[in-house]
Amino acid sequence: MRILLTNDDGIYAPGLLSLYKVFCPLYKTFIVAPESEQSAVGHAISLSSPLRVKEVYRDGRFYGHAVAGTPADAVKIAIHEILPEPPDMVISGINLGPNVGINLLYSGTVSAATESAILGLPAIAVSLNTYKDPDFGYAAKFIKKLIGEIKKRVLPKGMCLNVNIPALPASKIKGIAFTKQATIPLNERFEKRTDPHQRVYYWQIGNGFLKQVNTDTDVYALSRGMISITPIHYDLTHYPTLAAFTEDFSLNL
Amino acid sequence: MRILLTNDDGIYAPGLLSLYKVFCPLYKTFIVAPESEQSAVGHAISLSSPLRVKEVYRDGRFYGHAVAGTPADAVKIAIHEILPEPPDMVISGINLGPNVGINLLYSGTVSAATESAILGLPAIAVSLNTYKDPDFGYAAKFIKKLIGEIKKRVLPKGMCLNVNIPALPASKIKGIAFTKQATIPLNERFEKRTDPHQRVYYWQIGNGFLKQVNTDTDVYALSRGMISITPIHYDLTHYPTLAAFTEDFSLNL
Numbered sequence: 001m002r003i004l005l006t007n008d009d010g011i012y013a014p015g016l017l018s019l020y021k022v023f024c025p026l027y028k029t030f031i032v033a034p035e036s037e038q039s040a041v042g043h044a045i046s047l048s049s050p051l052r053v054k055e056v057y058r059d060g061r062f063y064g065h066a067v068a069g070t071p072a073d074a075v076k077i078a079i080h081e082i083l084p085e086p087p088d089m090v091i092s093g094i095n096l097g098p099n100v101g102i103n104l105l106y107s108g109t110v111s112a113a114t115e116s117a118i119l120g121l122p123a124i125a126v127s128l129n130t131y132k133d134p135d136f137g138y139a140a141k142f143i144k145k146l147i148g149e150i151k152k153r154v155l156p157k158g159m160c161l162n163v164n165i166p167a168l169p170a171s172k173i174k175g176i177a178f179t180k181q182a183t184i185p186l187n188e189r190f191e192k193r194t195d196p197h198q199r200v201y202y203w204q205i206g207n208g209f210l211k212q213v214n215t216d217t218d219v220y221a222l223s224r225g226m227i228s229i230t231p232i233h234y235d236l237t238h239y240p241t242l243a244a245f246t247e248d249f250s251l252n253l
Numbered sequence: 254m255r256i257l258l259t260n261d262d263g264i265y266a267p268g269l270l271s272l273y274k275v276f277c278p279l280y281k282t283f284i285v286a287p288e289s290e291q292s293a294v295g296h297a298i299s300l301s302s303p304l305r306v307k308e309v310y311r312d313g314r315f316y317g318h319a320v321a322g323t324p325a326d327a328v329k330i331a332i333h334e335i336l337p338e339p340p341d342m343v344i345s346g347i348n349l350g351p352n353v354g355i356n357l358l359y360s361g362t363v364s365a366a367t368e369s370a371i372l373g374l375p376a377i378a379v380s381l382n383t384y385k386d387p388d389f390g391y392a393a394k395f396i397k398k399l400i401g402e403i404k405k406r407v408l409p410k411g412m413c414l415n416v417n418i419p420a421l422p423a424s425k426i427k428g429i430a431f432t433k434q435a436t437i438p439l440n441e442r443f444e445k446r447t448d449p450h451q452r453v454y455y456w457q458i459g460n461g462f463l464k465q466v467n468t469d470t471d472v473y474a475l476s477r478g479m480i481s482i483t484p485i486h487y488d489l490t491h492y493p494t495l496a497a498f499t500e501d502f503s504l505n506l
Contacts, residue, residue: 042325043295043358050446050454072295072359077455081443102371104489105296106325111358114489118355118438142506149504158436159491173506178498180490183411185371190334193303201303202330227506231494236357236367237433238412241484245431251402253395253426253480 001027001151004087004116006074008038008095008108011056011066015094015128018136020063022144023091030087031056031064032078034071034108039097043111044070051077071112079119089150090116091143093126094136098164100127100218100228101182101209113160114234122150123160129222130167138173139165142227158235164218164228174225181230182217184209254280254404257340257369259327261291261348261361264309264319268347268381271389273316275397276344283340284309284317285331287324287361292350296364297323304330324365332372342403343369344396346379347389351417353380353471353481354435354462366413367487375403376413382475383420391426392418395480415483417475427478434483435470437462 003023007016011033023029035054052068065082067074071092079086092112099107109125116123124146128139142165150161162181166173188206195201213219221228256276260269264286276282288307305321318335320327324345332339345365352360362378369376377399381392395418403414415434419426441459448454466472474481 037301040298040300041295042297042364044297045293045295045359045457047293047457047459048290050456051443052452052454073457076441076457077443080441081445081455102487105364105367105371105487106298111295114358118358120438146504149502153502156491156494159494162489170506176504176506178495178502180492180495181488183488185373188329188333190304190330192334199305201305202334203303204298204300204326204329206300229498230489231491231498232489233491234355234358234489235434235436236415236483236485236487236489238409238484238486239433241409241412242431242433245482245484249402249406249431251399251429253423253429 002087003027003029004078004083004090005029005031006033006071006090006092006112008034008071008112010034010037011064015096015136018094018140019091022140030083032067032074032082033064034074035066035068038070038108040106041070041108042106043072043114045072046070053077071108072115075112075115086121089147090121090123091126094139095127096134097131098127098129098222099125099162100164100222101184102186104162104181110162117158117160118234120157122155124163126163126165128165128167134167138170159231159233162230162232164222166222166225168225172225173227177221177226177228179218179221179228179230180216181232182213182219184211184213255340256280256282257331257336257343258282258284259286259324259343259345259365261287261324261365263287263290264317268349268389271347271393272344275393283336285320285327285335286317287327288319288321291323291361293359294323294361295359296325296367298325299323306330324361325368328365328368339374342400343374343376344379347392348380349387350384351380351382351475352378352415353417353475354437355439357415357434363415370411370413371487373410375408377416379416379418381418381420387420391423412484412486415485417471417481419475419478421478425478426480430474430479430481432471432474432481432483433469435466435472437464437466
């Protein structure tokens with residue numbers, strides 16, 4: 001089995017290293033990841049600027065390829081140029097911080113998995129629910145176990161998994177929940193500041209979610225100390241409205 | 254009625270101006286758009302850098318606010334900071350070039366509309382199917398007509414419309430199709446080059462779609478000279494797999 005590892009925190013991130021340590025002894029493991037942190041870049045790709053790729057060594061050994069681009073760029077160039085043949089699985093992460101609810105839209109971690117799905121490859125995005133003192137050990141081992149189960153199944157083409165793991169000792173984790181993406185808005189605002197040259201600028205601040213969420217969502221499961229697994233895809237069509245419009249929307253040219 | 258106009262080609266783009274010319278005489282019209290071109294940024298937002306906003310004048314009159322950020326940034330700061338009250342409708346475009354199929358994932362134009370939907374506002378992304386010699390006149394007028402129809406309906410919260418318009422004279426347009434997003438991959442590759450310092454770099458090249466598409470998709474409708482209208486949303490959950498996993502996926506902690 002061949003595994004491609006990528007992320008949005010950059011090739012030097014500890015979350016990526018933790019996956020590498022677990023998978024390298026087991027499978028043919030490749031790393032192609034952004035050279036620098038690319039959080040909140042969403043599904044951006046580089047069309048107006050060229051991509052540079054460089055080899056990265058760690059402790060004197062070849063570690064992987066760093067791409068001066070976004071997570072989606074890294075996946076595309078890995079598949080089309082760098083890897084000798086397509087991997088059997090792409091894992092994006094382990095992200096420092098959760099990727100649940102509408103944050104999926106902004107997440108480079110998730111977009112790397114979605115990009116893999118677009119290219120026809122099974123993929124998992126994995127995030128740890130903390131921004132400080134991360135211990136990625138359990139999360140990496142859980143992904144290993146999850147892949148063992150996934151290998152037994154035929155997954156639909158174009159689908160990938162978004163996994164969020166509580167930053168808790170294994171014994172404190174409450175279970176595993178298959179969830180849907182919460183769609184409630186973020187509790188966000190802008191902080192207005194003035195620079196030393198008396199010019200105004202703004203910082204964007206997102207501070208959790210606006211209100212209580214449904215119990216069948218990723219946001220809820222993670223808040224209750226459960227591992228959340230959400231199957232996602234990239235067909236944005238809103239089928240109920242498509243059916244309604246096709247039925248009764250009258251508009252002439 | 255209050256309308257917010259934005260785009261991903263930047264506040265000085267002719268496609269935005271064409272919408273402004275049509276809507277300014279009719280409604281209270283605001284422009285908040287990226288300062289520079291932001292194509293293919295997807296749903297990126299700026300968290301690591303502050304946002305600057307400046308007033309832009311055109312022919313000696315106030316035109317709108319330019320945001321040194323992404324289309325999603327522009328929508329967020331418009332709603333949270335700049336506009337006195339939320340608009341009744343957000344229009345993103347008119348984009349130079351189509352946004353159909355999986356390009357929706359990469360599109361800043363579409364992401365501005367999706368971001369508006371996340372914030373609870375009705376929104377339309379509109380793109381013209383050409384990269385050169387654009388005539389945005391008919392497209393802008395069509396959007397005016399579309400809004401007239403939309404105003405008569407109660408649209409589901411969180412849904413927005415992705416509209417693609419052929420670059421044809423009005424008399425040559427074949428009709429209006431309500432479509433789903435095509436999910437076929439792009440025919441893409443990388444061109445490898447060497448710079449004057451003998452270092453390798455890559456250009457990403459996407460050249461149409463890989464194969465024939467279903468006749469009920471945006472890609473097909475546009476290729477046949479029809480206006481394509483796709484209702485889209487931002488819930489990425491793949492419900493069939495969620496149901497299957499909930500039924501029979503066994504995994505322990």
